[in-house]
Amino acid sequence: MTNTTYQKFVKRWEEVTELPPQTLGPLTPYYKMLVRHLKVMPWPIFVLISLILVLALYVLIGSAITFIVSLLQRGF
Amino acid sequence: MDIIGSLLVGGVSFGRNMVGIITRPYETYRRIVDRGNVWELVPIGLILAFYFALASLVKTAAFRPFLLTKQFILLSGGAASGFLLTVVILWAAARLIGKKAKVALAWAYTLVPTVFWFLTTSILSIILPPPRTQSAAGVSFSILFLIFSVTLLWWKVTLAYLTLRFGLKLDLGRIFAVFAVCVPVWGLWSYFMYKWGIFKVPFL
Numbered sequence: 001m002t003n004t005t006y007q008k009f010v011k012r013w014e015e016v017t018e019l020p021p022q023t024l025g026p027l028t029p030y031y032k033m034l035v036r037h038l039k040v041m042p043w044p045i046f047v048l049i050s051l052i053l054v055l056a057l058y059v060l061i062g063s064a065i066t067f068i069v070s071l072l073q074r075g076f
Numbered sequence: 077m078d079i080i081g082s083l084l085v086g087g088v089s090f091g092r093n094m095v096g097i098i099t100r101p102y103e104t105y106r107r108i109v110d111r112g113n114v115w116e117l118v119p120i121g122l123i124l125a126f127y128f129a130l131a132s133l134v135k136t137a138a139f140r141p142f143l144l145t146k147q148f149i150l151l152s153g154g155a156a157s158g159f160l161l162t163v164v165i166l167w168a169a170a171r172l173i174g175k176k177a178k179v180a181l182a183w184a185y186t187l188v189p190t191v192f193w194f195l196t197t198s199i200l201s202i203i204l205p206p207p208r209t210q211s212a213a214g215v216s217f218s219i220l221f222l223i224f225s226v227t228l229l230w231w232k233v234t235l236a237y238l239t240l241r242f243g244l245k246l247d248l249g250r251i252f253a254v255f256a257v258c259v260p261v262w263g264l265w266s267y268f269m270y271k272w273g274i275f276k277v278p279f280l
Binding site: 015018019020022023024031038039040041042043046049050051053054055057058063065066067068069070072073074075076 | 218224225226230248
């Protein structure tokens with residue numbers, strides 16, 4: 001039993017350490033902070049960023065966003 | 077294992093990975109690249125075929141078998157060419173930097189957000205056909221639709237990033253470099269798809 005758990009641990013360890021950790025110089029802590037939220041259940045971050053972007057676009061171009069949506073709706 | 081057994085295993089793995097790419101994309105992509113099964117491409121292909129059949133019906137707007145079949149073949153061929161083109165570029169990029177590429181299945185899973193967006197847009201265009209007006213209802217719908225579209229785009233970008241991260245074992249800088257090579261090729265492909273009337277929004 002212990003041996004199996006240990007083998008599972010070793011396998012998992014090898015999986016995780018196969019890729020070297022991602023570093024971005026001085027931006028590494030910010031990158032890690034963002035990625036931590038994207039690894040498990042990333043939807044709140046996706047929706048939040050999308051909401052901010054779309055509201056910014058609405059502030060920028062106003063009701064002309066309906067034109068973009070009309071184009072996209074014809075785009076399939 | 078016989079074909080039915082392989083299909084069942086592929087189907088179960090696909091279901092498990094679908095839940096995974098929604099809730100735990102990072103861990104799931106590691107699993108897809110390490111232990112992915114080529115039979116998982118079958119359910120993905122079936123979902124795409126279902127969408128192309130529906131899109132053919134919506135685009136043709138007539139029960140004429142010849143036109144429907146032609147439209148279905150055009151859509152399937154266009155999407156298959158985009159998929160193959162991407163896999164070939166990624167494979168060539170891997171060869172160039174001396175790495176082994178395992179990207180076909182991982183990239184196939186990135187088509188899930190794409191097909192979901194196209195499917196939803198097709199259904200919405202039947203329920204609420206464009207153009208959108210500048211009334212309060214039109215603007216509200218537009219904002220919601222754009223939030224939905226951009227959210228799916230982030231999901232797609234994340235899955236594409238994970239394909240390169242695990243499939244080619246690249247760091248962020250090299251992932252950007254590979255995408256910089258892909259973007260002009262995708263641009264050219266999208267132009268021809270638009271020109272030939274197959275996809276107005278690129279199905280990538």
